[in-house]
Amino acid sequence: MKKRPMPEVHIEGFKEMSINGKTLEYLSPKSVFLPTNFPSELSVLVKPGVRVLMGQKIMIKEGRFGYPILSPISGTVKETIRKWHPSNKMIPMIEIENDFKEELVDTFKNLNPEKMTKDDLVNVMKDSGLLGMGGAGFPTYAKYETDKPVDQVIINLAECEPFITCDYTYVLNYPNELIFGLKYMIKASNAKSGVIALKNKEINNKLIDILMPLLENNMSLFLLNDVYPAGWERYVIEKVTGKSYGVLPIEAGVIVNNATTAITFGRLLKEGLVPSCKYMTVTGDAMSECGNVLMKFGTSVHELLDLFNNVKEDVDKEKTLMICGGPMTGNAMFSGDFVTTPTLGSVIALRQEQYIGRRYPHCLGCGTCAKHCPVNLSPYQIRRTLRSGDVDELIALGITKCIQCGQCSYVCPSHVELTSDMLIARDLVRKMKR
Amino acid sequence: MEKYLVIKGPYLRSADITKRNTSTIMRDVLIALLPSIAFAIYKNVVLVLINGIYSSIYHAIYPIITLILAPLTSLICEAISLWVMKKRGIKTFKDLVEELKVSYGIFPGLFIVLISPTYIPLWVLLVSVAVGEVVGKMLFGGFGQNIFNPALVGRAFMAFTFSSHLGDAYLTSYELTIDAYSAATPLTSYAKAGAASIDIVNNYGGMFNLLIGNYPGALGETSTIAILIGAIYLIIKDVIDWRIPVVYLGTMFFITMIIGFIMGQGLWFPLFQILTGGVAFGAVFMATEPVTSPKTHLGRIMYALLLGELTVLFRLVGNMPEGVATSIVTMNIVGLMINKYVTKLRVEDKLTKKNCYGLVIFLVFFVLLFVYDVVMGVK
Structure with missing residues (x-):
């Protein structure tokens, strides 16, 4: 059988909004927050009250593929507090208060x-x-x-x-x-x-x-x-x-x-600049201004949104999405007060007034989701099987291959929440396998 | 602390951006039906009025009345079922109206009236619509949840319960005066005839007339050309997959061609089989219904191949005039199995010894049915 070519769907980019907007640098936040248990429990190397340099090891992820987490700024370590993380959870984070000296560790100076x-x-x-x-x-x-x-x-x-x-x-x-x-x-x-x-x-x-x-x-x-x-x-x-x-x-x-x-x-x-900063896109139709900002990892998003005059005054926040990450794979956040991480590329505020309370039809079984799935799954079938909770059948339908790209929900003409059902099914299978 | 909206992603939907959603798909189906409806009104109302042969004005415009009442009945049944079953969080009357907008209740009724004899008694038609709508659609959970095509459930119910009312109901009062229309429809003529002969086609105005559709038959089924216009529209709009109608009609043509050759007939025989009865309408509007047909290309081809064979079986071997409806309802169930198999085949993306069982079963069935069709279809 001939291998099926990957489906290619053009998605409207909306990229001009942020490209035509401001490009800022915000490298001196008041303080940064580093999660202590993401992606898994980390061993903390510093005690509260200690002064750390930019690039000093704060935490280490142990085990296979372990890596150190460096301080993105120089300053004083404070008590651990709980903050919102892009994974939409409140998790304990180490706060480092900036002393605005940008003092680098020696390790990476004068590399040749x-x-x-x-x-x-x-x-x-x-x-x-x-x-x-x-x-x-x-x-x-x-x-x-x-x-x-x-x-x-x-x-x-x-x-x-x-x-x-x-x-x-x-x-x-x-x-x-x-x-x-x-x-x-x-x-x-x-x-x-x-x-x-x-x-x-x-x-x-x-x-x-x-x-x-x-x-x-x-x-x-x-x-x-x-x-x-x-x-x-x-x-x-x-x-x-x-x-x-x-x-x-x-x-x-x-x-x-x-x-x-x-x-x-x-x-x-x-x-010799340690990995400590990257550009983040702030955009969406609910933002007063759009653009990109060069920011330190661990900066509070609140401070970054203020650089773009925050969300528009007339926006009803309960009818607005604060998306952390891209619109296809990102999370809608409860609060606009979460912290940035090295993997966060964007914060998007989207108005949703027009979509709230709308009634959508059932899945009509057109198979569009299956046609566009990059890993050849049939999301509508998996969704139906999920209701019966048949784990073996879910595995046979290849749910473990799902990459959570969001394509199935995107193309669905009936607005069916396929992607989240796929995630539920994948988690169910992983739990039952264990 | 300010709180934002939290819903599940992704947060962009092509249905919002491109304005192509389920409602526009259903609207496209309605648009595609317009040529057939227009021709039905022309043949059954306008021509009758022009020729002036009718007992009463009610009788003359009866097709229009059924075209209005059947979808309306179906919509009312849908509303009552939704209200009684209280599904999908319907609490107030406003919810019900909103839900009716996205449950497309008029379609079963509209399809049933288009595939029924023109002068079917009103109560028979409406009872069938109610049965198709409630039993075929709502009891399964409403739009998108049905296993069988609701319209065909109603049509099959009509055929098996009220068969005595159907025979004479095909002819308009004008057509009743034409002697050549000995039996009601071309297909019943063929069923009654002792041997196949091109006279059947000639009695109904020749092959070209069969294509145009000016002969007795079900309300919306006679004009192949009108159905073809609708089909092209649907294919361009990417509502239906061309594979199902093309493979279905191709299979039917091929098998009836062989049968025709064995009986010493020419190419008129397969053409006659395709142009008459509900084949074209079924191929374009019924077999392709997204809810009940397989979703992958391979699955659709397998589905359409078996469907073609089954239609020939029911029509030529079983001598049932409603062969198309019965075969599609049968294939709805087989299609479920085909779809399940093909879905898993697609996940693995290659054919191995372990997963080729379905194709083998399919081929065995296909060949057996093919041989049976050809042997038994000859008369």
Whole structure:
């Protein structure tokens, strides 16, 4: 049987809103908050009252793929308090009060990347706690610590979710650092070449013009179709190399990194700046102003929203969504007072007055969701099976393959909440398997 | 602390952005039915009035009355069922009205009247509509939850319960005066005839007339050309998958062609089989109904192949005039199994020894039915 090509759906981008808006830097927040039990329990290395430098280890994630968490600012450690986290939970966080001195630790000063070996570079990634900033937050060094031959390093600049332009803005402002980061990522993996994959759409022409002259001999640009989910690792690899793989991209001889990760790595090697900041997009029709802001990890979103004059005065907040992350995979937050993390790319405020209280039809079984599922599932069937709670049947329907891209709910003509049912089904299967 | 709205994601919906949602899909179906409805009114009302052969004005405009009353009955039954069952959080009258807007209650009634004999007694029609609507749709849980096509449930109920009322009800008062229309419809003529002969086609004004649809038959089913216009509209609007009608009609054409050749007849025989009765209407509007047909390409092709064979079976072997309705209702159940199998096949994305059982069963059934059709269909 011929392999089914991945479905390609164009989604309206709404990216002009934030691109045409303000581009700000906000690198001196009053204090930053670092979660102590996300993604799992972390061991804390500092006591309250101690002064820490920017880049000093605050916490360590133990175990396989462990990594340190560095302080993004210099200042004083305060008591642990509970704050809203982008996962929509209130979790304990260490507060670090800023002393506005921006004092860096010595570890990463005067790095000489020219003379560094592959192992040195991987160790820098490890010591600096560099995380994938596309969303999954997988430690970057884990991708490079491999014995398998690497053919290509792909920089994922697809940014396929609507509204978000944080990678775009970072690359626009730091193109040299991107190329620098990619250069040493190639070195760290012994790859033959590097590819920057970005979408073929009008707004990206500016990036292409900037990046083209900077590319080195073993680097190239690759244009993806303007579809969703073009930024999905599997999609990018299949398009760029034509290969598919089992579990990890390394099986296809490829390492994929997000563009912001590459820039952060580039700045770490070039300026000694520890991974501590990234651009975040603030946008949506409920915001007074839209744009991008360069912010420290752990900044309270409240402060960032104030830079854009907060949500509009006339907006009824109970009829407005405060989305943390992209509109397809993000969470609606209870409160606008949560803290940012390295994987957070955007905060989107959307008005919902017109949709509240509307009555939608039942699923009409048109199969549109199945047609558009990137992993060949049939969401409508899984939803029906979920009601009977038949776990074996759910597994047979492939629920464990679901990537929660949100495509099924997006294309449904009846507004059926398929994606959340898929998540419930996936969690049910995982619980029963245990 | 300010509180924002919390709902489940994703927060963008193509239904909101592109304005293509279930309601516009159902509206497209209604638009696609317009040519058939227009032709039905032309043939059964306008032509009768022009020729001036009618007993009373009520009798002359009777088709229009049924076209209005049947959807209305179906809508009322829907409202009563919803109110009695109190599903989907219906508490006030306003909820009910809102729910009726998204449960599309007129469709079963509209479809039933279009596939019923034109002059069916009003009470028979309305009882059938009520049965189709309540038993076929609401008892299963309403729109989108039904296993069988509600319209065909009502039509099958009509065929098996009130069969004595159906025979004469096909002909308009004008058509009753034409001697050539010995039996009611071309299909009943063929069923009564001792042997296949092209005379049947000629009695009904030739092949071209069968295509246009000016011959006795069910209200909306006779004009293949009007149905074809609707089909093209639906395919362009991506409401139906072309695979089902094309494969269905193709299968029927192929099998009846073989049967025709064995009987020493030409190509008129398969064309006659496709152009008459509810085949075209069933292929375009009934077999493709999203709720009850399989959702994947492979599943749809398997479904349509078996459907074609079953229709030939019921029509030529079983000598049942309502072969299309019965075969589609039968295939609704088989389609469930096909869909389940194909869904799992798609997840694995390759054919292995372990998961090819369904295709093998399908092929065995397909070949057996094919042989049976050809052997028994010859007369």
